[in-house]
Amino acid sequence: MFGFHYRIERSAMGLVGFIIVVASIGGLIEIAPLFTIDETVETAADMRVYTPLEVAGRNIYIREGCYACHSQMIRTLRDEVDRYGPYSLAVESSYDHPQLWGSKRTGPDLARLGNKYSDAWHVTHLNNPRDLVPESKMPAYRWLLRDALRTDDLSDHLAALRAVGVPYSDEQIANAVQDAYGQANPDSPEAAGTAERYGEATNLRVFDGLPTKLTDMDALVAYLQVLGSLTDAAVRTETAGIE
Amino acid sequence: MVADFTRDERVSALIVLGGLILAGLFMAIAGRNDLLGVHGWMIAAAGLWGFFAMVRGFGLPEPPATRLAEYYDAPTRVGLILTLLWGIVGMGAGFWVAALLAWPDMTFDVAWLSFGRLRPVHTSGVIFGFGGNALIATSFHVLQRTTRARLPDAISPWFVLLGYNLFCVIAASGYLMGLTQSKEYAEPEWYADIWLVVVWVVYFAIYMRTLARRKEPHIYVANWYYMAFILVVAILHIVNNLAVPVSFGSAKSYSLFAGVQDAMTQWWYGHNAVAFFLTAGFLGMMYYYLPKRAGRPIFSYRMSIVSFWGITFMYMWAGSHHLHYTALPHWVQTLGMAFSVVLLVPSWASAGNALLTLNGAWHKVRDDAVLRFMALAAIFYGITTFEGSFMAIRAVNSLSHYTDWTIGHVHAGALGWVAMITFGALYSLVPTMFKRERIYSQKLVELHFWLALTGTLVYVFAMWNSGVIQGLMWRTYDETGTLSYSFIDSLVAMHPYYIARALGGLLFLLGTLTALYNVIMTIRMPAIGAHDPQGDLPAEPALQAGE
Ligand code: HEM
Numbered sequence: 001m002f003g004f005h006y007r008i009e010r011s012a013m014g015l016v017g018f019i020i021v022v023a024s025i026g027g028l029i030e031i032a033p034l035f036t037i038d039e040t041v042e043t044a045a046d047m048r049v050y051t052p053l054e055v056a057g058r059n060i061y062i063r064e065g066c067y068a069c070h071s072q073m074i075r076t077l078r079d080e081v082d083r084y085g086p087y088s089l090a091v092e093s094s095y096d097h098p099q100l101w102g103s104k105r106t107g108p109d110l111a112r113l114g115n116k117y118s119d120a121w122h123v124t125h126l127n128n129p130r131d132l133v134p135e136s137k138m139p140a141y142r143w144l145l146r147d148a149l150r151t152d153d154l155s156d157h158l159a160a161l162r163a164v165g166v167p168y169s170d171e172q173i174a175n176a177v178q179d180a181y182g183q184a185n186p187d188s189p190e191a192a193g194t195a196e197r198y199g200e201a202t203n204l205r206v207f208d209g210l211p212t213k214l215t216d217m218d219a220l221v222a223y224l225q226v227l228g229s230l231t232d233a234a235v236r237t238e239t240a241g242i243e
Numbered sequence: 244m245v246a247d248f249t250r251d252e253r254v255s256a257l258i259v260l261g262g263l264i265l266a267g268l269f270m271a272i273a274g275r276n277d278l279l280g281v282h283g284w285m286i287a288a289a290g291l292w293g294f295f296a297m298v299r300g301f302g303l304p305e306p307p308a309t310r311l312a313e314y315y316d317a318p319t320r321v322g323l324i325l326t327l328l329w330g331i332v333g334m335g336a337g338f339w340v341a342a343l344l345a346w347p348d349m350t351f352d353v354a355w356l357s358f359g360r361l362r363p364v365h366t367s368g369v370i371f372g373f374g375g376n377a378l379i380a381t382s383f384h385v386l387q388r389t390t391r392a393r394l395p396d397a398i399s400p401w402f403v404l405l406g407y408n409l410f411c412v413i414a415a416s417g418y419l420m421g422l423t424q425s426k427e428y429a430e431p432e433w434y435a436d437i438w439l440v441v442v443w444v445v446y447f448a449i450y451m452r453t454l455a456r457r458k459e460p461h462i463y464v465a466n467w468y469y470m471a472f473i474l475v476v477a478i479l480h481i482v483n484n485l486a487v488p489v490s491f492g493s494a495k496s497y498s499l500f501a502g503v504q505d506a507m508t509q510w511w512y513g514h515n516a517v518a519f520f521l522t523a524g525f526l527g528m529m530y531y532y533l534p535k536r537a538g539r540p541i542f543s544y545r546m547s548i549v550s551f552w553g554i555t556f557m558y559m560w561a562g563s564h565h566l567h568y569t570a571l572p573h574w575v576q577t578l579g580m581a582f583s584v585v586l587l588v589p590s591w592a593s594a595g596n597a598l599l600t601l602n603g604a605w606h607k608v609r610d611d612a613v614l615r616f617m618a619l620a621a622i623f624y625g626i627t628t629f630e631g632s633f634m635a636i637r638a639v640n641s642l643s644h645y646t647d648w649t650i651g652h653v654h655a656g657a658l659g660w661v662a663m664i665t666f667g668a669l670y671s672l673v674p675t676m677f678k679r680e681r682i683y684s685q686k687l688v689e690l691h692f693w694l695a696l697t698g699t700l701v702y703v704f705a706m707w708n709s710g711v712i713q714g715l716m717w718r719t720y721d722e723t724g725t726l727s728y729s730f731i732d733s734l735v736a737m738h739p740y741y742i743a744r745a746l747g748g749l750l751f752l753l754g755t756l757t758a759l760y761n762v763i764m765t766i767r768m769p770a771i772g773a774h775d776p777q778g779d780l781p782a783e784p785a786l787q788a789g790e
């Protein structure tokens with residue numbers, strides 16, 4: 001073995017080739033099957049896509065680095081299920097490009113946050129968490145209420161998401177901008193279209209409490225309110241598997 | 244810099260910089276309604292600045308042919324300074340985010356000062372800015388000394404060093420503006436990622452072209468590690484960053500992968516960024532500078548072979564230990580755990596090899612703070628890898644995951660291993676590279692050593708404590724079968740530890756500032772002539788193959 005090595009380390013190309021081969025094996029064996037083995041991701045017929053407003057909200061969540069303090073992955077452990085709700089299934093993040101499972105819980109898990117609090121609670125909390133939770137370590141995001149939401153490129157966003165595998169229809173892509181507006185303005189004529197294209201269960205509300213203006217806050221709260229409710233799969237299937 | 248270029252190289256540089264300006268302008272125009280435009284202007288400005296510097300120096304006389312008989316160290320010198328500057332930026336940001344966790348109102352209603360945007364400035368600043376520059380600077384030095392060949396040309400090392408730093412600036416400024424892919428340690432957006440691939444290909448080419456001209460038949464151990472670092476980081480970077488941009492006028496992209504496949508790809512990347520950036524590269528550093536400074540050969544050549552291939556093979560299986568008890572299939576979690584535990588063997592073989600090399604030189608470790616930095620690094624490397632293998636066990640990870648324990652582990656490795664070995668290498672390199680007789684103040688090195696050690700210990704013990712407390716509070720039940728503590732209870736319990744951590748970090752940062760001062764003062768000392776007549780070869784017998 002060492003004699004062989006003695007020869008290998010005299011050849012730069014040999015060393016390069018060996019490093020590539022030796023290093024590739026693990027990844028190939030662990031990752032490639034995840035795309036081919038069907039059981040990796042459960043099927044959930046009721047799985048729905050994010051609305052354009054929720055996509056925009058998710059992008060704000062990413063922009064502000066909320067994932068650095070909040071996980072969205074409830075593990076199969078009893079205390080986590082008791083604290084946060086049914087453990088997370090793979091299918092629940094199957095439209096998440098990329099996933100936001102997170103690795104650090106400076107704040108609580110948010111995988112099942114949807115409908116836990118009112119919109120008004122979120123707006124107050126995001127504006128200054130210490131108004132509601134004096135001990136909180138979370139930053140105050142006052143600019144979310146101030147900044148107008150950018151919507152002009154939402155169709156491009158949906159199209160890019162379709163390119164990576166999220167099943168948006170042509171109609172959904174074409175109407176992305178007005179659907180975003182409609183979702184945050186339930187009394188506007190656009191709202192009907194949003195409900196039609198994304199289902200009656202879609203939240204149509206003035207999320208930020210400011211009827212006249214579409215803000216970053218609207219989008220972020222719309223996103224937070226659907227966390228964990230894109231599918232009921234987790235609630236339906238779970239009792240087994242908790243350790 | 245321009246004076247070192249031949250006429251042809253000056254022309255090539257002008258072409259490359261012209262291309263950079265054009266690319267920047269294209270981005271600025273295509274992205275005029277987007278933050279992409281801001282980065283476009285920054286890139287164009289960087290190109291323009293280089294272009295003018297090149298034009299101004301264009302008429303300088305060409306470098307003499309005698310230069311080819313010498314090593315080319317100018318990029319290493321600049322790289323060492325950049326290492327320190329990024330160290331201060333990155334650790335400064337680290338101190339600031341640590342303070343934000345203790346006193347969150349320090350956000351002052353400024354978006355770019357908020358925790359979520361500054362944290363990646365810290366992680367990228369220290370890993371890529373500080374660590375990456377240290378690796379590039381030392382690899383150029385080690386490569387030339389161990390092959391006894393000059394770098395193949397003058398232009399490509401500068402392209403790699405400056406291009407890489409442009410990447411770092413784009414990355415960090417992007418986070419402040421809110422541009423991030425959110426994937427940890429792979430946050431920069433698609434255009435920065437593409438640029439890094441270009442830089443990396445040139446970096447790899449420098450390695451291969453220098454090795455092709457080597458005058459030593461064997462490729463020294465340190466180079467195996469640097470090569471693994473370059474190659475594997477390229478593979479990881481390309482696969483994990485596959486994404487579809489929203490448009491060519493938009494900075495935003497969507498990852499090709501989703502959900503569980505994305506999580507696995509991300510942590511295959513993430514863990515191996517640890518393995519091949521924060522471990523392999525720095526082991527390369529250790530294998531050259533530690534024996535050299537101690538004046539003793541590597542303890543065992545065979546042990547270094549075993550640990551090299553063990554690390555290269557096994558780390559790539561271990562990523563799934565970041566996903567225990569998640570929606571990742573069970574078999575992948577089990578594989579990750581198994582390989583992580585066995586990984587301790589090659590890891591300790593490396594740490595042991597370093598410490599056994601010091602056998603017989605312990606008096607030098609006692610007297611020389613520079614060597615002590617490196618010895619301590621090897622010890623922390625041993626501690627961190629032991630801890631890592633332990634945390635990879637599913638039952639342990641059920642407690643440690645999501646808590647500050649992970650942060651403690653990270654910084655035992657980052658401060659104790661990565662930063663200490665870097666400082667050791669830096670202090671031994673600076674006098675040689677700048678042709679100064681010695682480092683300006685040995686006392687300041689000594690002070691730095693104690694600041695760094697104390698800072699690390701305070702940081703790591705604070706986080707170990709808070710992590711374990713947090714993990715236990717989250718899972719404790721009372722007699723009625725309900726959870727005993729609310730999340731807020733655990734948050735309140737963390738507060739004193741967050742203050743302690745910020746103080747530990749501050750000490751560490753102060754140490755880095757003394758290093759910068761010391762290096763500046765060293766450079767201001769008078770130069771001496773030739774240095775190190777043996778040509779800086781590793782301590783003999785460097786290669787004991789076939790013994
Ligand atoms: C002045 C010294 C430093 C201080 C005060 C500091 C502080 C911090 C803080 C507060 C965090 C965030 C922890 C959290 O989210 O709970 C962090 C994360 C991190 N730091 Fe540092 N740091 C320092 C030096 C370094 C160095 C030198 C490195 C690497 C070479 C490093 C690598 C990291 C990494 C990789 C993370 C992310 C950990 C994770 O996500 O699990 N740090 N640091």
Ligand code: HEM
Pocket residue numbers: 103427513517521522561564565566583584586587590624627628629630631632633634635636640643644645649652653655656657660661
């Ligand atoms: C045998 C070697 C090692 C093993 C088996 C190992 C294992 C682990 C484990 C189990 C975690 C926790 C994952 C989680 O629960 O989320 C972790 C996190 C981490 N380790 Fe290590 N570790 C090793 C060496 C190192 C070294 C030398 C460093 C150098 C700095 C390092 C840096 C990190 C970082 C940065 C993270 C945080 C990742 C994140 O969540 O953002 N590790 N490691």
